[in-house]
Amino acid sequence: MEIEIATIGGYEEVGRQMTAVRAGDDVVIFDMGLNLSQVLIHDNVETERMHSLDLIDMGAIPDDRVMSDLEGDVKAIVPTHGHLDHIGAISKLAHRYNAPVVATPFTIELVKQQIEGEQKFGVENDLVKMDAGETMSIGDSGKVELEFVNVTHSIIDAINPVLHTPEGAVVYGLDKRMDHTPVIGDPIDMERFREIGREGNGVLCYIEDCTNANKKGRTPSENVAREHLRDVLYSMEDYDGGIVATTFSSHISRVTSLVEFAKDIGRQPVLLGRSMEKYSGTAERLDFVDFPDDLGMFGHRKSVDRTFKRIMNEGKENYLPVVTGHQGEPRAMLTRMARGETPYELDDGDKVVFSARVIPEPTNEGQRYQAEKLLGMQGARVYDDIHVSGHLNQEGHYEMLNALQPQHVIPAHQDMSGYSSYVNLCESEGYKLGRDLHVTRNGNLIQLVD
Numbered sequence: 001m002e003i004e005i006a007t008i009g010g011y012e013e014v015g016r017q018m019t020a021v022r023a024g025d026d027v028v029i030f031d032m033g034l035n036l037s038q039v040l041i042h043d044n045v046e047t048e049r050m051h052s053l054d055l056i057d058m059g060a061i062p063d064d065r066v067m068s069d070l071e072g073d074v075k076a077i078v079p080t081h082g083h084l085d086h087i088g089a090i091s092k093l094a095h096r097y098n099a100p101v102v103a104t105p106f107t108i109e110l111v112k113q114q115i116e117g118e119q120k121f122g123v124e125n126d127l128v129k130m131d132a133g134e135t136m137s138i139g140d141s142g143k144v145e146l147e148f149v150n151v152t153h154s155i156i157d158a159i160n161p162v163l164h165t166p167e168g169a170v171v172y173g174l175d176k177r178m179d180h181t182p183v184i185g186d187p188i189d190m191e192r193f194r195e196i197g198r199e200g201n202g203v204l205c206y207i208e209d210c211t212n213a214n215k216k217g218r219t220p221s222e223n224v225a226r227e228h229l230r231d232v233l234y235s236m237e238d239y240d241g242g243i244v245a246t247t248f249s250s251h252i253s254r255v256t257s258l259v260e261f262a263k264d265i266g267r268q269p270v271l272l273g274r275s276m277e278k279y280s281g282t283a284e285r286l287d288f289v290d291f292p293d294d295l296g297m298f299g300h301r302k303s304v305d306r307t308f309k310r311i312m313n314e315g316k317e318n319y320l321p322v323v324t325g326h327q328g329e330p331r332a333m334l335t336r337m338a339r340g341e342t343p344y345e346l347d348d349g350d351k352v353v354f355s356a357r358v359i360p361e362p363t364n365e366g367q368r369y370q371a372e373k374l375l376g377m378q379g380a381r382v383y384d385d386i387h388v389s390g391h392l393n394q395e396g397h398y399e400m401l402n403a404l405q406p407q408h409v410i411p412a413h414q415d416m417s418g419y420s421s422y423v424n425l426c427e428s429e430g431y432k433l434g435r436d437l438h439v440t441r442n443g444n445l446i447q448l449v450d
Contacts (some may be wrong), residue, residue, distance in 0.1 A: 001143065001166050003204060003449040006070050007440045009033070009062030010174075010412055014361065015085040017174060017413065018062035019207060023165040025072040026139035028146065029097070030161060030172045030207075031079050034088030035060055037363045052092050052121070061089040064096070066443045074099040075138050076146060077125065080174055081158035082110035082279075083250060091118040100126035102136065104148065106157035109282050132159050132189070149196075150189040152179035152222070154390030155250045156288050162196060167449045168204030169196055171404060174413055175209050177219040177389060178396045183226055183253035184288065190403060197404040205448055206406035209413035211391040213422035218395045225388040226257045229355055232383055233261040233320075242316035242350040243267065244380075246326040246334050247387075249275035252283045254355055255322060259291060262320035270307060273324030273333045274299035304333060308344040316350075326356035327364045328371030335367075338374035348379035355386045394425060401429050408448055410438045 001024045010017035015035035021028050055061045067074075074097040079087045087107065091114045094101060101111055108129050115123045130136060132150035143166050148159040153175050163170040171193075180187045197203055212219065236243055245262075247254045255271065262269035269292075271280055277299030283289045298304050311319045321344070325334025334352070336342050346352075352375055358368045372382055392400070401409070409431055411422045419439050431437040438446055 001449065002447075003165060003167050003170070004070065005170070005205065005207075005410065005446045005448065006066055007410065007412070007442060007444050007446065008064055008066055009035075009442055010085075011440050011442050011444075013037075013415055014211065014413055014418075016060070016062045016089065017086050018064065018089070019172065019412070020067060020070060020074070021163050021170050021172075022070055022072045023144045023163060023167075023170075024139070024141060026141070026144050027070060027072045027074045028138060028163055029074055029077045029099075031086045031174070032062065032077060032089045032093055033083070033085040036085055036088075037361050055092060061092055063443060064093055066445070069445060076136075077101045078146065078161050079103050079107055079111065080161060080172065081153055081155050082107045083155055083175070086175070087111050087114060091115045091123055092121055094125045095121045095123045097125070100128045102128045102130055102146070104131060104157040104159055105129045105286060106283065106288060109286060110279075113278065113282070132157075132186070133192075138163070149192050150186050151176035152182050152185070152188045153177065154248060154254075156184055156252050156283060164200075165204070166201070168201035168407065169199070170205045171196065171203055171207070171406070173206055173208045173400065175390065177392055178399065179219075179221045181221045181223045183222045183257065190399075193400065193403045203404045203406040205408040205410060206400070206404050207410045207412055208397070208400070208422070209391060210411045210419055210422040211413055212389055212393045213397055213425055215393040216395075217393050219391065219393045220388040222253050222388060225254065225355070225386065228386050229254070229257050229353075230261055232353060232386055233265055236351055237265040239351065240317045241347060242344075243320050243353065244334065244337070244351070245320060245322045245353040245355060246324065247322070247355040248326060249273065249279045249324055251356075252279060252289060255280055256289055256291075258320070258322050258355065259295060262322075263292065265320075267320040268294070268318060269320050269322055270296040270298070270311075271322050272298055272304045272307060276322065276324050305343055308342050312343055312345065316344075325371065326354055327359060328367035328369070330367065335371050335374075338371050338378065340378070346375065346378040346380045350380045351383060352380045353383045353386060357385050357387045357389070394421075397422065397425055398429070401426070408436045408438060410440065410446065
């Protein structure tokens, strides 16, 4: 059976992930995401009103025109998790393919909301839920099967999909860390990865996220970030001024910890911002979390400002607002607070807790720098980088290669300079660039089996 891989997006940048795998006549697409940096750069452009070809030209969504060079029919579109750099282009591109979107329940719900919020392209693909540990037959031959393996990441309900073929398995390994003690959900299923490495013809190809391949050691568990956050907030228990926290809205484990520790120090948590309400509300509705009955979630600007007025009237010392804006995004709640555009007034000594790292990309770094400067000008004191990454450090990469023993490796989720550390790591394990280690670009085809 011929096996071919199209590296469509996310092979020259972090973002707009999209990869297609052809096994004989059957094609499966993994991820269909946005390049968030390009969207931020064009902040004055209403991308939801733009034609997909214009969005491709501005680098916001994957250029899937290479799919016309890939023989076979698309049988499934499989996003790995609910981050926008993996699902954000489904509402703009999925209508081109007569195939269902197959994902875990939380991811499917986020995809559904994305499609409903943007009707321009009339995306009507079926949405199919599949849990980690389950399998699905692909195509009519009965020889190709899709499996979801549970992984841990900075969003709940994440998986690595595996396409089982007669020639061996193709493991799409993007966006995970090796967390054996997660705050929410099950640990990464390393036992299953090791089994896949030993089964049948083994692993034909492993496609891997290289984000932290330059960092030594292991990525800490989410429990490490939770205890760091606990220590920081407990140290503020006697402070009688304002405390504000921000984190990734999609990081439900972190939001859960913030809500719990706010209660512990005698403050009422409240979640503010559209994406904060969206992700946490969805997680609660699907029973991934059980928030306190009195937890407020407000996304609409008028509702947020009314909440800020109530906090000011009743006393900032009684509340802990958890707001959007951890990257300094211009329209987010924290940035508006820093600019003095909300009823919430920051005073000298007030605490602002960033339970997130700056995404290492110039647009984000500039925006975050500006937000922190504005907060400081109002007298706020910043607590920075109370966070652990959602991606593998070097030892995690070694462990995955050892578990899977893949015949071929394709690095992803980086630009060309970002691949170097992972290339060196793979070569230390016996792989050779150009032979079984394939550094590629967007829009390329890699023939693994003729």
